[in-house]
Amino acid sequence: xxxxxxxxxxxxxxxxxxxxxxxxxxxxxxxxxxxxxxxxxxxxxxxxxxxxxxxxxxxxxxxxxxxxxxxxxxxxxxxxxxxxxxxxxxxxxxxxxxxxxxxx
Amino acid sequence: xxxxxxxxxxxxxxxxxxxxxxxxxxxxxxxxxxxxxxxxxxxxxxxxxxxxxxxxxxxxxxxxxxxxxxxxxxxxxxxxxxxxxxxxxxxxxxxxxxxxxxxxxxxxxxxxxxxxxxxxxxxxxxxxxxxxxxxxxxxxxxxxxxxxxxxxxxxxxxxxxxxxxxxxxxxxxxxxxxxxxxxxxxxxxxxxxxxxxxxxxxxxxxxxxxxxxxxxxxxxxxx
Numbered sequence: 001x002x003x004x005x006x007x008x009x010x011x012x013x014x015x016x017x018x019x020x021x022x023x024x025x026x027x028x029x030x031x032x033x034x035x036x037x038x039x040x041x042x043x044x045x046x047x048x049x050x051x052x053x054x055x056x057x058x059x060x061x062x063x064x065x066x067x068x069x070x071x072x073x074x075x076x077x078x079x080x081x082x083x084x085x086x087x088x089x090x091x092x093x094x095x096x097x098x099x100x101x102x103x104x
Numbered sequence: 105x106x107x108x109x110x111x112x113x114x115x116x117x118x119x120x121x122x123x124x125x126x127x128x129x130x131x132x133x134x135x136x137x138x139x140x141x142x143x144x145x146x147x148x149x150x151x152x153x154x155x156x157x158x159x160x161x162x163x164x165x166x167x168x169x170x171x172x173x174x175x176x177x178x179x180x181x182x183x184x185x186x187x188x189x190x191x192x193x194x195x196x197x198x199x200x201x202x203x204x205x206x207x208x209x210x211x212x213x214x215x216x217x218x219x220x221x222x223x224x225x226x227x228x229x230x231x232x233x234x235x236x237x238x239x240x241x242x243x244x245x246x247x248x249x250x251x252x253x254x255x256x257x258x259x260x261x262x263x264x265x266x267x268x269x270x271x272x273x274x275x276x277x278x279x280x281x282x283x284x285x286x287x288x289x290x291x292x293x294x295x296x297x298x299x300x301x302x303x304x305x306x307x308x309x310x311x312x313x314x315x316x317x318x319x320x321x322x323x324x325x326x327x
Contacts, residue, residue: 039153
C-alpha cells in the first residue's frame with residue numbers, strides 16, 4: 001500500500017517551517033538550516049510541493065553586491081491549508097520529535 | 105578560487121546535466137544558492153546534496169520499464185566486462201611488477217588465489233599478451249562509450265573486444281603455469297562466461313536484433 005502524498009516527516013518539517021512565516025519569501029539555504037534537511041532532501045520536496053501547487057517560487061535579486069539572484073519560496077493558500085491541517089493532526093506539541101517544535 | 109569552491113561549481117554543473125530538462129530552473133536555483141553560502145565546505149556539502157537531489161529526480165523521471173531496456177542491460181553487461189578485463193590485466197601486471205600487496209589485495213576477489221603460484225604465470229606471460237589484454241580493456245571501454253552515445257558501432261566494438269579477450273584467454277591456457285595459478289573452477293567460470301556471451305551475441309545476430317538495430321527501432325518509435 002502506498003503512503004499518502006506529503007505524509008513524510010521531512011515534508012511535515014518543511015511545511016511547518018513555511019508556516020512559521022507564511023507571507024515571507026524564503027530561500028533554500030534558510031529553509032535547510034531551519035528544518036535541518038540537507039539540500040538532497042530539501043530540493044526534491046520543494047519541487048514536489050511546487051508541482052502540486054502548494055508552493056510558489058520566484059527569482060529575487062540579491063541585496064548583496066556581486067551575489068546572484070536567489071530562488072525564493074512561499075506557501076500558496078493550498079499549501080498553508082495543508083500545513084495547518086498537518087499541524088492540527090500533529091497535536092498541541094507539534095513536531096516534538098523533529099528539529100522544529102511547532103507551537104499552536 | 106579554492107579547490108572546494110571549484111569542486112562545488114563542477115558538481116553543480118554536473119547536477120544541471122543530470123536533472124531532467126524541465127527542472128533546469130531548479131538546477132539554477134541550487135547553483136545560485138551555493139554562491140550565497142560563504143563557507144566553502146558548507147557550499148560543497150550543499151552541492152553534493154544537490155547532486156543527490158538531481159539523481160533522485162532523474163530516477164523519478166525515468167520510469168522503471170525504461171530503465172530495464174535491452175540497451176541498459178547490454179550496457180551493464182559491458183560495464184562488467186570492462187571491470188573484469190581491467191581486473192585481469194591489473195592483477196597480472198601487479199604480480200609481474202612484484203607489487204605483492206596490490207596483487208594479494210586484488211586476489212581476495214579470486215577464488216583460491218595464491219600469490220606464490222601466480223608469480224610464475226605472470227612471469228611467463230609475454231609483453232604482447234599484456235598489450236592484448238590492455239587493448240581488450242580499451243575496446244570494451246570504447247564500446248561502452250559508444251553505447252552511451254547511442255552509436256551502432258558499439259556492437260562491433262563489443263564483439264571485437266570479446267574476440268580478442270577469447271584469444272588472450274586461449275593463449276593463457278597454453279601457458280603451463282596458468283593451470284597452477286588459477287583453480288579449475290575459476291577456469292570453468294571463464295569458459296562458461298565466454299560460451300554464454302558468444303551464445304547471446306549469436307542469437308542477437310541470428311534474430312537480426314543486434315543492439316544497434318534495437319536502438320534504431322527505439323529511435324524510430326520516438327520520432
